[in-house]
Amino acid sequence: MLYETSLAAIAIFATFVLGVVGLSFYLGRKAQSAQGYYAAHGEIHWFVNGIAFAGDYLSAASFLGICGMIAFYGYDGFLYSIGFLAGWIVALFVIAEPIKKLGRFTFADALDSRFHSRGIKLAVAISTLVVSIFYLIPQMVGAGDLIVPLLGLPHAVGVILVGVAVTLIVVTAGMVSTTWVQFIKGSLLVFFCGVLTVMILNRGLVVGTGSLAPQVRTVAPDGTVLVDGTPQSKSHDLRPVGTIAALPARYGTAASTGPLGPWEYLSALEDSRVVTWAPKKHTDAAGIHTTYSPTERLGSDLLKPGGYFKGLTTGKLADKLDFVSLMLALFCGTASLPHILIRYYTVKDQAAARKSTVVGIAAIGVFYVLTLFLGLGAMTSGALDPTSTNMAAPLLAKSFNTTLFAIISAIAFTTVLGTVSGLIMAGSGAVAHDLVENVLRIPMTDHEKVRCGKIAAVGLGIVAMALGILFRNFNVSFLVGWAFNIAASANLPALVMLLFWPRTTKEGIIAAVTVGMLASLGWILLSADTFEKVYGLPRDASWMPFSQPGLVTIPLGFLVLVVVSLLTSRPAGAEAR
Amino acid sequence: MMVQLLPEGPEGLAGFLEAIDTGGSMAPSDERPPRCEPAASRSSRIGFGLFWIYVALYGGFIALVLFAPGLLAARPFGGVNLAIASGLGLIVAALVLAVVYMVACRIVEGAPHD
Numbered sequence: 264m265l266y267e268t269s270l271a272a273i274a275i276f277a278t279f280v281l282g283v284v285g286l287s288f289y290l291g292r293k294a295q296s297a298q299g300y301y302a303a304h305g306e307i308h309w310f311v312n313g314i315a316f317a318g319d320y321l322s323a324a325s326f327l328g329i330c331g332m333i334a335f336y337g338y339d340g341f342l343y344s345i346g347f348l349a350g351w352i353v354a355l356f357v358i359a360e361p362i363k364k365l366g367r368f369t370f371a372d373a374l375d376s377r378f379h380s381r382g383i384k385l386a387v388a389i390s391t392l393v394v395s396i397f398y399l400i401p402q403m404v405g406a407g408d409l410i411v412p413l414l415g416l417p418h419a420v421g422v423i424l425v426g427v428a429v430t431l432i433v434v435t436a437g438m439v440s441t442t443w444v445q446f447i448k449g450s451l452l453v454f455f456c457g458v459l460t461v462m463i464l465n466r467g468l469v470v471g472t473g474s475l476a477p478q479v480r481t482v483a484p485d486g487t488v489l490v491d492g493t494p495q496s497k498s499h500d501l502r503p504v505g506t507i508a509a510l511p512a513r514y515g516t517a518a519s520t521g522p523l524g525p526w527e528y529l530s531a532l533e534d535s536r537v538v539t540w541a542p543k544k545h546t547d548a549a550g551i552h553t554t555y556s557p558t559e560r561l562g563s564d565l566l567k568p569g570g571y572f573k574g575l576t577t578g579k580l581a582d583k584l585d586f587v588s589l590m591l592a593l594f595c596g597t598a599s600l601p602h603i604l605i606r607y608y609t610v611k612d613q614a615a616a617r618k619s620t621v622v623g624i625a626a627i628g629v630f631y632v633l634t635l636f637l638g639l640g641a642m643t644s645g646a647l648d649p650t651s652t653n654m655a656a657p658l659l660a661k662s663f664n665t666t667l668f669a670i671i672s673a674i675a676f677t678t679v680l681g682t683v684s685g686l687i688m689a690g691s692g693a694v695a696h697d698l699v700e701n702v703l704r705i706p707m708t709d710h711e712k713v714r715c716g717k718i719a720a721v722g723l724g725i726v727a728m729a730l731g732i733l734f735r736n737f738n739v740s741f742l743v744g745w746a747f748n749i750a751a752s753a754n755l756p757a758l759v760m761l762l763f764w765p766r767t768t769k770e771g772i773i774a775a776v777t778v779g780m781l782a783s784l785g786w787i788l789l790s791a792d793t794f795e796k797v798y799g800l801p802r803d804a805s806w807m808p809f810s811q812p813g814l815v816t817i818p819l820g821f822l823v824l825v826v827v828s829l830l831t832s833r834p835a836g837a838e839a840r
Numbered sequence: 841m842m843v844q845l846l847p848e849g850p851e852g853l854a855g856f857l858e859a860i861d862t863g864g865s866m867a868p869s870d871e872r873p874p875r876c877e878p879a880a881s882r883s884s885r886i887g888f889g890l891f892w893i894y895v896a897l898y899g900g901f902i903a904l905v906l907f908a909p910g911l912l913a914a915r916p917f918g919g920v921n922l923a924i925a926s927g928l929g930l931i932v933a934a935l936v937l938a939v940v941y942m943v944a945c946r947i948v949e950g951a952p953h954d
Binding site for chain 2: 338341342344345348349351352353355356357360361526527529530531533534563566567568569575576583586587590594613614617618620621624625628631632635
């Protein structure tokens with residue numbers, strides 16, 4: 264679809280974003296020293312840190328991706344919410360405190376604490392880089408998807424905008440600013456999603472009007488885009504979709520239910536009939552045609568598992584394994600994300616750390632409940648763009664009013680700014696501290712270390728932008744799910760076994776991290792989805808039976824660690840110091 | 841990655857305490873083992889117990905989705921089906937368990953600073 268721009272929307276958006284960036288510059292001026300740059304002085308109050316946890320964690324994926332997935336596929340988007348939040352239990356109860364008791368504060372240092380091995384530092388630094396990059400891709404894709412409906416500009420522009428903005432923030436200000444960016448972002452995100460949810464409940468369910476004829480989008484060989492055979496233009500475009508066909512019988516002939524409470528909303532939706540649209544592609548001499556056809560579905564069918572993981576209802580084994588694999592990867596992934604764990608240590612002590620995690624879980628939990636309603640509201644808003652799941656949430660806001668749309672887009676954009684800053688910090692730290700200083704053993708002064716970090720940050724920013732443009736056709740939660748798969752496969756086995764199995768050896772850790780990362784990365788790059796949407800090859804050419812590697816690669820990581828550790832075990836006391 | 845850019849810092853207990861205060865790390869060659877406290881291992885056990893409770897809930901949910909999808913479609917809660925209700929339930933359970941953990945650790949550890 265093509266979008267009208269609104270000067271008012273752009274003005275609100277720009278003010279908001281510049282305000283956040285300006286604030287971060289201001290706070291950043293205080294972070295003079297290298298220690299301040301990276302470690303935020305260890306002075307962050309637990310409540311602030313808790314909300315910053317939420318701001319850090321709730322990336323474009325949660326907001327745009329889950330909403331979009333629920334809007335188009337129903338319940339299965341909610342599975343991501345459930346899985347993402349469950350991962351905090353692993354992080355809080357299994358990983359966080361044992362690591363702190365090791366007396367280590369960085370991910371790589373924790374894994375290396377017993378062995379002081381350059382091999383471990385190398386493996387973990389690379390794994391951190393890979394995970395950070397894979398987590399960056401959905402953020403950049405999300406940024407592009409925010410800019411399109413707001414400015415009417417191409418996807419790539421949004422990607423480049425966020426890349427440049429973040430690189431500026433990170434290079435000039437560093438950790439302190441990212442903590443405050445994330446705190447602000449976390450609070451605003453939850454608050455405005457609350458506002459939007461109230462508006463959705465207030466609107467209730469409304470029967471849709473407008474044509475339900477199938478729509479065809481064609482990309483001709485010369486690149487022009489046609490809609491239903493005629494060139495696409497503002498006056499001849501794809502129609503927005505996502506409507507209610509019929510309300511429950513108890514509402515009689517009314518066109519709308521009026522305001523509903525949250526429980527009533529869910530139950531009324533389950534009894535309604537909803538029009539969903541699914542794409543079908545076929546190619547011929549005239550170009551690549553995508554036909555969007557409407558199907559009327561009962562709400563209660565949409566609100567149970569199986570909308571995306573179709574095998575859950577049809578019994579196809581590959582889909583069932585895919586589902587289990589995803590739930591496992593999400594559960595294990597949070598604790599394995601380097602950029603999440605480090606926030607745990609910016610508070611004073613254990614008690615403060617626990618309190619901040621509780622605050623974080625509460626904020627995130629509330630947010631996921633809200634996104635359920637946002638997704639369902641978008642599903643029935645009549646404002647969805649059939650070509651993009653990621654744009655569901657901003658378009659939902661646009662269907663209420665332009666100001667709210669501008670604010671929500673600005674918040675989502677700062678969401679991306681915050682998450683991307685944190686990731687670039689993690690990645691640039693991996694390069695500057697772990698790779699250059701510890702593995703290559705190049706001595707650097709304090710000043711040089713910071714400069715090295717900044718150069719790394721710029722490099723990462725460029726890579727992220729390029730990949731964000733390449734992966735633009737994916738739902739962002741789906742992409743984040745992949746990052747979780749890699750993180751869980753590469754990092755979790757090593758971390759858990761180091762903490763709880765005394766016979767872990769350094770070769771075991773190196774092997775587990777390397778194999779876990781390469782296996783999951785390889786699987787993803789060879790999966791049917793990547794074949795289809797990135798390389799443009801047919802799905803069937805891929806050998807991978809399903810798209811989420813976790814079910815195979817996480818146990819593989821554990822297995823490799825155990826086997827290699829047993830093979831390289833030394834008598835007690837002879838461990839390399 | 842939170843990078844520790846302190847120069848090779850003071851070692852021993854003073855260094856450990858300073859490290860906690862400033863959020864920095866200890867010198868990499870520090871030989872002193874982490875402090876062992878009975879309260880700490882009690883907290884760990886509480887954490888583990890709560891963790892397994894959640895694993896049971898989460899695993900139970902996954903099992904329901906795989907093997908009893910019809911059950912999830914049932915709507916015993918005032919018109920809302922079990923699928924939605926259990927999803928919301930898992931979210932609430934995570935928060936409840938986190939609060940229980942925080943309170944239990946505080947009781948077990950006694951003093952506000954550990």
